[in-house]
Amino acid sequence: MKIIIETPEQGAEDEIVNRCAELDSELMELIYALKSGRSKLTAYTEDGIVKLSPKEIFYFEAVDNKVFAYCEKSVYEVKQKLYELEESFANSDFIRVGKSVIVNVSKIVKISPSFNGRFEAHLKNGEKTVISRQYVPEMKRKLNISEGGR
Amino acid sequence: MKFITEFLEYFVIITTGVLIICAINISLSETHGESLEVGVTLWEIVGAGAATAFVTALVYRRECNTKKKFIAMVIIHYILICAIMIFMGVSFGWMDLNIGGIIMMTVSVALVYLFTYVISYISAKHQADEFNKALKEKYKDK
Numbered sequence: 001m002k003i004i005i006e007t008p009e010q011g012a013e014d015e016i017v018n019r020c021a022e023l024d025s026e027l028m029e030l031i032y033a034l035k036s037g038r039s040k041l042t043a044y045t046e047d048g049i050v051k052l053s054p055k056e057i058f059y060f061e062a063v064d065n066k067v068f069a070y071c072e073k074s075v076y077e078v079k080q081k082l083y084e085l086e087e088s089f090a091n092s093d094f095i096r097v098g099k100s101v102i103v104n105v106s107k108i109v110k111i112s113p114s115f116n117g118r119f120e121a122h123l124k125n126g127e128k129t130v131i132s133r134q135y136v137p138e139m140k141r142k143l144n145i146s147e148g149g150r
Numbered sequence: 151m152k153f154i155t156e157f158l159e160y161f162v163i164i165t166t167g168v169l170i171i172c173a174i175n176i177s178l179s180e181t182h183g184e185s186l187e188v189g190v191t192l193w194e195i196v197g198a199g200a201a202t203a204f205v206t207a208l209v210y211r212r213e214c215n216t217k218k219k220f221i222a223m224v225i226i227h228y229i230l231i232c233a234i235m236i237f238m239g240v241s242f243g244w245m246d247l248n249i250g251g252i253i254m255m256t257v258s259v260a261l262v263y264l265f266t267y268v269i270s271y272i273s274a275k276h277q278a279d280e281f282n283k284a285l286k287e288k289y290k291d292k
Binding site: 105106108110111112113114115116117119133134136139140143144145 | 152210220224270271274275277278280281282284285288289
């Protein structure tokens with residue numbers, strides 16, 4: 001893909017124009033990354049409210065009707081439902097890996113096999129999360145792996 | 151649809167397992183399966199494979215987040231499969247209904263369990279390697 005950077009006329013607003021034959025998933029992720037790079041998620045702790053960049057979040061987990069965002073060392077509560085987060089982050093590195101977990105794929109160091117068709121995702125902060133059997137095809141799609149292999 | 155796909159996946163592996171169980175138990179039974187008809191027995195194996203695959207697909211539909219829950223699910227599943235296999239084994243004449251027959255059936259189900267686990271693990275290991283390769287490629291710059 002060719003990248004052209006032009007200086008706008010004085011006083012004109014900065015803009016990004018994308019000319020493409022097809023808006024594929026890679027491009028969608030790039031557009032999303034540009035948009036979400038600026039948007040922050042409101043999260044809550046006992047000490048107050050913080051704004052989290054999606055890049056800081058390792059995974060979301062729903063526990064007892066509450067949703068938590070897990071960062072490298074800290075945990076925050078978020079007010080969105082898990083399905084709302086799934087929709088908001090649909091074209092990003094986030095992917096649903098279980099009934100109650102959405103993981104940031106860019107934070108996965110490695111994936112290892114577990115019992116009964118499940119896998120374990122080892123995260124950069126040393127934590128592990130289970131990838132349920134039913135979400136394995138989605139993970140394959142995310143990583144551009146065809147059903148029959150690469 | 152997902153249930154049907156999972157059922158068919160289990161059906162192929164389990165029917166192979168049932169075939170092995172059936173062969174072991176017939177060979178070790180007192181009558182050596184002399185009264186069995188090949189044409190009927192083959193369909194009985196298919197039927198037993200379908201019944202156990204159906205139960206397996208049903209049991210493993212549940213999502214277990216903890217190792218404890220998963221182990222409990224495996225034990226329940228094993229007991230159910232043994233019960234089905236003993237019932238079918240006795241009904242179809244594959245085994246004798248005595249302590250020896252029951253022990254032989256539970257041991258052979260355990261062996262098939264182990265066989266299935268090893269096959270699944272090898273396949274999952276291959277998939278995990280693919281995931282890791284794709285992860286490295288996708289995030290090589292991060």
